[in-house]
Amino acid sequence: MVTMRDVADRAGVSIATVSFVVNDTKPVSAGTRQRIEQAMADLGFRRNAVARALASRRTHILAMAYPALDHDLSSSSLEFFTSAAATAAKLDHHLVLWPVSNDAAELTELLGQGLVDGVLLMEVQLDDPRVAALTDSRVPFALIGRTADPAPFVHVDIDFEATIRDALTHLHELGHRRIVLVSGDRTDPSMIDYGPYVRAEEAFAGQAESRGIQPTILRCGPTAAAGRELAGRLLDDQPDTTGVLIMKEYASLGLVSELRRRGRDIPGDISVLPLVASKELPALSDPELTIMRSPGPELGRLGVQALIQVIEGHEPPPPQLIPCHLELAASTGPALAAGSVP
Amino acid sequence: MVTMRDVADRAGVSIATVSFVVNDTKPVSAGTRQRIEQAMADLGFRRNAVARALASRRTHILAMAYPALDHDLSSSSLEFFTSAAATAAKLDHHLVLWPVSNDAAELTELLGQGLVDGVLLMEVQLDDPRVAALTDSRVPFALIGRTADPAPFVHVDIDFEATIRDALTHLHELGHRRIVLVSGDRTDPSMIDYGPYVRAEEAFAGQAESRGIQPTILRCGPTAAAGRELAGRLLDDQPDTTGVLIMKEYASLGLVSELRRRGRDIPGDISVLPLVASKELPALSDPELTIMRSPGPELGRLGVQALIQVIEGHEPPPPQLIPCHLELAASTGPALAAGSVP
DNA sequence: CTGAAAGCGCTTACAG
DNA sequence: CTGAAAGCGCTTACAG
Structure with a gap:
């Protein structure tokens, strides 16, 4: 594995300076930047995500928590997952799948590991113990669906x-x-x-x-x-x-x-x-x-976007309610005489 | 966040000893163990997964890599994902979703981050550039499906x-x-x-x-x-x-x-x-x-199990080929006179 | 614009 | 059975 140490040595700078150019987090002179980029290219450097996570206290990992119950997820959950994962990837995050039971204990256990920056909670129920667990944990989260009184929470749902x-x-x-x-x-x-x-x-x-x-x-x-x-x-x-x-x-x-x-x-x-x-x-x-x-794909995308906004300390986005859209085919047509039955 | 340092202080031991009981990795006297466990309970200690990963060089994260193409994943991919995630959870691992394009570059980029201990590759093609990328990366992997000559690779597939x-x-x-x-x-x-x-x-x-x-x-x-x-x-x-x-x-x-x-x-x-x-x-x-x-759920489970075996340095498990199982209903029945058409 | 150094929270030889 | 210490590979004040 090639580390920042290796890059710094080859470019004749400190690892701090390497970090500054990798993250574009402080101004670096053109010449120095050029030498560092050359060294990175020569060595095939990739910044280690785990070390970065530990030092920065940001893992860039999001969890998709869904109830692992007997009754199955709807088939549109697949496009929901994949849309969320694709959006996360686009925004430089990873998405982990967390099948959780309906009581709060399992979620609390997972949250305690400090692995994720935030949680997307699916299949939210009107009165959901997992929402309380998330609130207590102080880990940012967003709901897909709504509790009975959703106002306090960042959420997206079908309108x-x-x-x-x-x-x-x-x-x-x-x-x-x-x-x-x-x-x-x-x-x-x-x-x-x-x-x-x-x-x-x-x-x-x-x-x-x-x-x-x-x-x-x-x-x-x-x-x-x-x-x-x-x-x-x-x-x-x-x-x-x-x-x-x-x-x-x-x-x-x-x-x-x-x-x-x-x-x-x-x-x-x-x-x-x-x-x-x-x-x-x-x-x-x-x-x-x-x-x-x-609107499964839209909900997946909006949920991830909202969650990342919260994580990054921005103003919590307002609830996003997305309607299902009419797609015309052949099972609806003009009403004939009301009550008519052949 | 409560750390091992906090636990060690409260129990009057070193953090090394705390680590030994948390991981059950070295013998610890009953009394010491008892004090440590008490301290952990009192403080609500949870071992930080990121620090553990950095120190032990094992993230306990697995990636599910699947082609994010236009043509959709089959509907049984959902039960495949959830089965793999549930198995990973049972074996103390996390599963991240990696939508990757079909060329190797994106996969190589992700692999370089050092985030995952291993990769499950879905929708493997007979001649698949991603398999070469995985081989080069030296990250353990298992295939769901088979290349033209699957013998060299750990894989599970439909029989x-x-x-x-x-x-x-x-x-x-x-x-x-x-x-x-x-x-x-x-x-x-x-x-x-x-x-x-x-x-x-x-x-x-x-x-x-x-x-x-x-x-x-x-x-x-x-x-x-x-x-x-x-x-x-x-x-x-x-x-x-x-x-x-x-x-x-x-x-x-x-x-x-x-x-x-x-x-x-x-x-x-x-x-x-x-x-x-x-x-x-x-x-x-x-x-x-x-x-x-x-056999989507079985394949998800077996793929994760096989991958973890490889990661842990055990003998690579032999290929697992699982047949689809006959489920009788009403669309098959006795053949009447051959060639008969009403 | 750049560097030395502390620190993130653990694991793991090594020594006793 | 237990501890002191080095180290995992980064980020981030702080100082210059």
Whole structure:
């Protein structure tokens, strides 16, 4: 390994001066700089990240903490991870993956090692013990998602108000007035407080009435089979529905196929619009699905940027709420006669 | 921050002795150990990972290097990442994500920082410049996948021979003799040498004949739409096919739905068996798909274990080839009269 | 503009 | 079984 000592010797300067040019942290005369750069090139010098971290008290490592639970991360977590890692790399940082259990102890243990400059916390719950652990640790952090009262914390999240608004506007403009929101199943204890469900439901309830829409909410599990089962309930209990907003992407596939099997035309009879969908979803269905596309990559990028700002002592960035964006395909269309069922 | 100095002072010993009990690296008398442990508990001491890394020349950080290309990682990469991270955590290591371009320079740059003890390289190509960069760096590494001649390198991979064997056996026992392999589209320059396609095709070609099966290979892109298009080609060009092995999971969804749309019964007329599938796939289709399940989690775990063995100077573990496992559902069934088409 | 020196918080021969 | 000390490779006041 070639060290600053080696470079300094070859250039005939002190290691301090080498450090100044490596980090561009103090003015160095052109000639000296030139000799040092030559020496670095000759020797193939790379500054050791660990020594730098110890001396500067900055590791340039960020942690992505996510719950390592039974229930899996959504498929859009992959693009979230990779976007965060790419952004970190661009900003001269590394991203480590920290699978943590839901209690605070494991996170506290990891924080104590002093390995990371900051933490990105995923899948934040409305009342989350890990947030308290982070606060106590005094390590900078940013949330992906929100606690019940997110104001005190740096966070980025999906803008559910805007997502619901844009989704409703789309269906409303197509003439739909009988619109149902299918939210997630909250019987699982860990899901009762799941922020995305709570916020989407609140937004829907708040916005539907002003458009003359009855805010009906159904629930369904995350699988295609759950979506098929949902189709039956929908036709039985809400037979005049013409538009469906649905939170679970795999369930939307089952819903569409089962509705068609039962003779309904999509979108002729019923328009189906998944709300937080990954980019692969549309093509998995026939007809292809119009979706509200999850802003996973943007959230990963913004989360890392916000965290690094905090770490560097800048003004904490304001919350960033990013809506899902409408991507038109073939599962939404004009509402025919309200309540019409073949 | 409480340091070993603080602990040593409170316990009335030297920091060396504190280090010995923290790391359990030298015998310490019961009384001394007791005082030190008490002091650590009182003060809430945590050993600083960065200082430890600098002094011991072991960071306990592993890098997961994956190509940050346009074409996306497969959805099973997520469970691969999380499995590797969980295994690393269990073995007292951290896992950093390194999106690297395909040329060697970026990897060399990262390696030079001295941040990681070892590298796991994903999506290895048959002729991969990054492998040379890793070899030159003298940093321990393990491959997920294989180069053309993998013998010199520590690696784990899918066992394509066994996967094809088990898949063929399954269909053969059901009476199928007209079986087609659908491999990936190799027109994309970056895919010409894609190991999984090459090895699966070789295995199929090598094994089919001995079972009296004509080794027909078709190709298709990764999307559901490509799978639908494939259905037409299959019925036109290989009308007597009764069994399909297919490498692209999303394409399998399009294939099944288009075959049904054209009046074929699955599996009555044609059995469809995806070969390297994620666990979500079966439920996304109707009928549910029988699959050969990708061993993503096992590969992540084994890759990390192998890498840590190398790092710790043990005998390099032998290559680990893990087959995909058959998971029965409803897309495969007995072959009816060979060549029968309704 | 440049250097000598202390210090980051540990580990590890070496000596006793 | 325990300690004094060197050293890991940098950064950063401080002094000139």
